Amino acid sequence: MRPNKKIFMSVCIVIGIFFIVEAAGFYMARSVHSRDREVVTPDRDVLMAKNRELWQKISSLSPKRVHIVVDTAKNILYLRNGNRIIREMVVSCGSGNILEDPAGDRVWVFDTPRGEHTIKSKLVHPNWVRPDWAFIEEGEPIPQNATDRMQEGVLGDYALGLGNGYFIHGTLYTRLLGRNVTHGCIRVGDEDLKKIFKTTPIGAKVTVF
Amino acid sequence: MITQLVLVLILSFLPVGISGAADHYKSLKEDNRLMELELSLASQPQVYFIFDLRERQVTLKSRGIVLKGLKIRKVEVWGGPDTIGEYRLLRKSALKKPGRKEVRPGGKEGELGEGEFELETLELKDMPSRYRLDFEKGIVISVLPEPDGFISELYHTGFTILWYLSRPFFTIWNYLLNKPYAAMLLTMPGEDARALYWSFYEGLEAIIRFPYSDPVSDAA
Numbered sequence: 209m210r211p212n213k214k215i216f217m218s219v220c221i222v223i224g225i226f227f228i229v230e231a232a233g234f235y236m237a238r239s240v241h242s243r244d245r246e247v248v249t250p251d252r253d254v255l256m257a258k259n260r261e262l263w264q265k266i267s268s269l270s271p272k273r274v275h276i277v278v279d280t281a282k283n284i285l286y287l288r289n290g291n292r293i294i295r296e297m298v299v300s301c302g303s304g305n306i307l308e309d310p311a312g313d314r315v316w317v318f319d320t321p322r323g324e325h326t327i328k329s330k331l332v333h334p335n336w337v338r339p340d341w342a343f344i345e346e347g348e349p350i351p352q353n354a355t356d357r358m359q360e361g362v363l364g365d366y367a368l369g370l371g372n373g374y375f376i377h378g379t380l381y382t383r384l385l386g387r388n389v390t391h392g393c394i395r396v397g398d399e400d401l402k403k404i405f406k407t408t409p410i411g412a413k414v415t416v417f
Numbered sequence: 418m419i420t421q422l423v424l425v426l427i428l429s430f431l432p433v434g435i436s437g438a439a440d441h442y443k444s445l446k447e448d449n450r451l452m453e454l455e456l457s458l459a460s461q462p463q464v465y466f467i468f469d470l471r472e473r474q475v476t477l478k479s480r481g482i483v484l485k486g487l488k489i490r491k492v493e494v495w496g497g498p499d500t501i502g503e504y505r506l507l508r509k510s511a512l513k514k515p516g517r518k519e520v521r522p523g524g525k526e527g528e529l530g531e532g533e534f535e536l537e538t539l540e541l542k543d544m545p546s547r548y549r550l551d552f553e554k555g556i557v558i559s560v561l562p563e564p565d566g567f568i569s570e571l572y573h574t575g576f577t578i579l580w581y582l583s584r585p586f587f588t589i590w591n592y593l594l595n596k597p598y599a600a601m602l603l604t605m606p607g608e609d610a611r612a613l614y615w616s617f618y619e620g621l622e623a624i625i626r627f628p629y630s631d632p633v634s635d636a637a
Contacts, residue, residue: 233585304539347523
C-alpha cells in the first residue's frame with residue numbers, strides 16, 4: 209500500500225470511529241432521557257387540592273415577623289417583616305481572609321457564616337472582648353488576664369449576638385461600608401444599627417447567604 | 418345550517434381544548450413535584466437553590482422565601498432525567514479559582530500611605546464567571562458568561578460546539594464506569610454567574626427542573 213493511501217485510510221478509520229462514538233453516545237444519552245419517565249396519573253382535582261395544601265405548608269414556614277436577610281456578596285442587609293422589606297442597609301461582611309497562628313496549628317477564616325441564625329443576645333454600649341486572633345493579627349502577645357482583652361467603643365452603640373462570637377454591630381470605619389472587610393461580623397452604620405436594635409427581638413431569624 | 422356551522426366550530430376547537438387540558442394537567446403535576454421537594458428543603462434551617470431550566474432562572478430561597486433571583490440566558494442540555502429532582506452540590510471548580518488572601522501577623526502590607534490603604538479581601542468581583550458545578554447522581558452544570566463582543570461570541574460558539582462534540586465521549590465513559598451522567602451548559606449574565614458562584618457552596622441542596630420535564634407524558 210502506498211504511504212498516501214495508508215494515511216488516507218488511517219484518517220478515514222479515525223473519523224469513522226469518532227462518528228460511531230458520537231452516535232453511540234448520543235443514542236445512550238437519549239435512552240437515559242426516556243427511561244426515567246413517570247406515568248403516575250392522579251385525579252386532576254386531587255392534584256389541585258394537594259398543590260394548594262403544599263403551597264400553604266411552604267408559606268407557613270416563612271418567618272411572619274421581623275427578620276433579617278444578609279446578602280454577603282452585595283453587602284446589603286434587608287430588615288424584613290414577613291415578605292415586606294422595611295429597610296435596606298449597606299453593611300460590611302467577612303473579608304474571606306485567612307490568618308494562621310505562627311505558634312500553633314490554629315487557622316481562622318474570616319467569613320460571615322452562611323445559613324440560618326437567630327438573634328441570641330442584644331447589648332447596649334457593648335465592649336469588645338478581643339479574641340486571640342485580634343492579638344495575633346496585630347503581632348501582639350495574647351494576654352492572660354481577661355480584662356486586658358476588653359476594648360470600649362469599637363462596636364458602636366449596640367450589638368446583636370448571633371452566637372459563636374459573631375455579632376451585628378456598629379463601626380468606626382463607615383467609609384468601608386459596602387465592602388467585605390470584617391472578621392466575620394456584620395458591621396452596620398449608626399442609624400441603621402439603631403433601627404435594627406429597636407425593631408428586631410431576641411429569637412428573630414437572620415438568614416445569611 | 419347554523420347548527421352545522423356551530424358543530425363544525427366546536428369540533429375544530431376540540432383538539433385545542435384537549436391539548437390545553439393536557440398541558441394544564443402536566444403543569445399541575447410539575448408544580449406538585451416541585452412543591453413536594455421544596456417543602457422538604459424549606460422545612461430545614463438552610464438556604465437552597467431552584468434551577469428552573471425551562472423558565473431559565475435560578476432562585477435562591479430559604480424557608481420558602483426568595484432571597485435572590487438569577488437569570489439564565491441560554492440552556493444546552495445533554496441527557497439526564499426528564500423529571501424534577503433534588504441534588505446536592507458535591508464540588509464547584511473553576512480554571513481561575515479565587516484564592517483567599519493570607520493575613521500576615523503584624524503585617525502592614527495593605528498600607529499605601531497616610532490614610533490610604535489597599536483592601537485585600539475576597540469580593541464578588543473576584544469570583545469566576547466560567548466554572549463547573551458537580552452534583553450528585555452525575556449531574557454536571559457548566560456556567561459561561563454572556564458574550565459581550567465579537568471575540569467572546571466566537572469563544573462562546575466554539576466552546577458550545579466542542580461541548581456538544583465531547584458529550585458522547587463522557588456519556589460512554591461514564592456508562593463504562595456504570596455511573597449516571599447528564600450535562601448542562603448555562604449562559605448567564607456575568608454578574609449573575611459570579612453571584613451564583615459566591616452563594617452556592619459544597620453541600621447545598623438544589624432542585625433542578627430540566628427543560629423538557631415531562632412527568633405525565635403518557636397521561637391525561
